[in-house]
Structure formats: C-alpha cells, structure tokens
Amino acid sequence: MHCWKTINVKKQYGFDRLFMLSSLSGLGVFMIFYVALNIFYSATLSDQYFLLFLLSMIALYPLHKLCHFLPLVGCRRSIRLVFKKQLGLIPLISLRIKEPVPKMHFIFALISPFLLINSSIILLVxxxxxxxxYFAMLFAFHCALCLTDLVYIRNLSRSPKYALIEETENGFQILVPQVIS
Incomplete structure (x- = not known):
C-alpha cells in the first residue's frame, strides 16, 4: 500500500474559516427551511417545550458522533474516542481509527449522521x-455540524474506488494498493 493523498480539512481551511463556513451555511439552511415550512404549514407556533428544545440542541452533537460510530461498529476494536476542549470550554468528541477502513465504509460513516438525524427532524416537522x-433551528444547527463531514466526502469521492482510509496525526490518508510491474 502507498499513500495516494493526505486530507486534513482543518489544516487546509483552518478552524476559523471552517467555523465561519459552518455558521453561514447553518444560517442559510435555517432561512430557507423556515420559509419553506411557513409556506407549507400554517399552524400556530407554540413555545411550550422550550426546555426540551434546549436539551435537544445540547444532545445533538453527541448524537451526531454516535451516528458516525454506528456504521463502524464492526471495527470497534480499531476505534478510539478522544475528548478535547476547544477554546478551553467547548467539548469536542473525536473518533480515531487505528486501522485502514474501506473507502465506501468510511464515506457511509461520514454521511450517516446527515441522513439519519436530518430525516428524523423532517419527519418530526x-x-x-x-x-x-424549533425543528428548523435543530435542522440548521445539524447541517452546520455536518459541513466538515461533507467537505471530507467531497475530497474522498475523487479518490480511487478501492482505496482504504487511514487516520494519522496529519489527517486522513488515502491508501491504494501498490501495483508491482
């Protein structure tokens, strides 16, 4: 195996730029989704369960990470959870993969939170x-969380079909079998 390419979106774009892109995409998704909901539904809005909404906002990030983990359950021995603090107070949860994973399996692990959580929110709406x-805000917040995953998927989609993905300190490495001629 040899490394075809190393992808590190956080290094390539930087934390500030990714945060700004995520925030702007979340704001754009909220505006479009909220206006569309107001066109389709004319129900009177209620603020009855505001505390439940706040708890849902807090629980969305760990739920997002859990949805990343579900497709990789078969590889659980090669996965490690890492907890860090960003800016001294914001907790970050990372899944570290110790062994190479097939590209399609990895892409499915990246896209699963987007598909599962967003479709659940749409069904709840x-x-x-x-x-x-409330659901429009949850949907927008989750889409903002998914932006980095979608950027990784875009980069991985250009890689060879039967590649393996391995995580290192420098980012994700795309490994391809070495052809001996």
Missing part, C-alpha cells in the same frame, strides 16, 4: 408542525 421553528 411533518408530525408536529406547531414546533416547526
């Missing part, structure tokens, strides 16, 4: 339109 403003 359809069943409880009186709380669509």
């Amino acid at each position: 359809a069943s409880m339109p009186a709380y669509s403003h």
Whole structure:
C-alpha cells in the first residue's frame, strides 16, 4: 500500500474559516427551511417545550458522533474516542481509527449522521408542525455540524474506488494498493 493523498480539512481551511463556513451555511439552511415550512404549514407556533428544545440542541452533537460510530461498529476494536476542549470550554468528541477502513465504509460513516438525524427532524416537522421553528433551528444547527463531514466526502469521492482510509496525526490518508510491474 502507498499513500495516494493526505486530507486534513482543518489544516487546509483552518478552524476559523471552517467555523465561519459552518455558521453561514447553518444560517442559510435555517432561512430557507423556515420559509419553506411557513409556506407549507400554517399552524400556530407554540413555545411550550422550550426546555426540551434546549436539551435537544445540547444532545445533538453527541448524537451526531454516535451516528458516525454506528456504521463502524464492526471495527470497534480499531476505534478510539478522544475528548478535547476547544477554546478551553467547548467539548469536542473525536473518533480515531487505528486501522485502514474501506473507502465506501468510511464515506457511509461520514454521511450517516446527515441522513439519519436530518430525516428524523423532517419527519418530526411533518408530525408536529406547531414546533416547526424549533425543528428548523435543530435542522440548521445539524447541517452546520455536518459541513466538515461533507467537505471530507467531497475530497474522498475523487479518490480511487478501492482505496482504504487511514487516520494519522496529519489527517486522513488515502491508501491504494501498490501495483508491482
């Protein structure tokens, strides 16, 4: 195996730029989704469960990380959870993969929170339109969380089909079998 390419989005874009892009994309998603919901649903909005909404906002990040872990359950011996603090107070949870994982398996692990959580939020909006403003904020916040994953998926989609993905200190390495001629 040899390294075809190393991807480190945080190093390539920087934390500040990624945070700004995530914030702007979350704001854009909120505006579009909220306006679309107001067009389709004319229900009176309720603020009855505000505490539950706040708890949902707090629980969304760990739930997002759990959804990354679910497709990799078969590889759980090669996965390590790392807890860090960003800016001294914001907790960050990272999944570190010790052994190479097939590219499609890794892409599925990256996209699974986007698909599972966002589709759940959309189903909740359809069943409880009186709380669509809460769900619009949850949807936008989660889309902002998913931005880095989507950037990684975009970079990985250009890699060879049967590549393996390995995580190192420098980022994700795309490994391809070495052809001996």
